[in-house]
Amino acid sequence: MIAEEGSADRPAARHLRPGGATDEAVAAAGRVTEALETTECARGHLYAFHQLTGRADGQLDEAVELLRAAGHGDLADRVAEELIGRNVLRGRWTFQLVEEYDEGYYQAFHRLEGEVRDRLTGGRRHVQEAEMKERRRTRGLPSHTAAPEGEPGPPP
DSSP: OOOOSSGGGSOOGGGSOOTTOOHHHHHHHHHHHHHHHHHHHHHHHHHHHHHHHHHHHHHHHHHHHHHHHTTOHHHHHHHHHHTTTOOSBTTBOHHHHHHHHIIIIIHHHHHHHHHHHHHHHTTOSSHHHHHHHHHHSOTTOGGGOSSOTTSOOOOO
16 A cells, blocks of 8 residues: 655655755764764663662672571671672772763763754754665655654655
8 A cells, every 4th residue: 555645755854954964964973973872872781780780789788698697607798898888990889980971971972962963964863864764765655654644844
């Protein structure tokens, strides 16, 4: 079944290349955004590291109890003293790593990616991907529309 031409079969205006944006500018903005997306994945891993390390620290409480119950108080004492509550890096727990990353590198990256998009694509996001979608989709098929039904497309 072929869809009728309408706003869903035209890209959303917010994803269209602004006038004057060159192929090189769109590619450059796209690559900086792609790098930010990779950083978002890295940030997710950092948060996973934070949560998993905290969970492991909490699990040591039960391990200490089990060691004591098994008659290994000396090992329980060592685990309690050497591991529970220990800094993962000099002076830092994982929450401090997350905060330092977020307030430093991540915020700077996010800000600069926005500045690149502002200058090269008028602040529009995913222009390169939207253009790729237009090249790859089969026009007229319901599962290949350019945008969700009702999203404003470009002026006719």
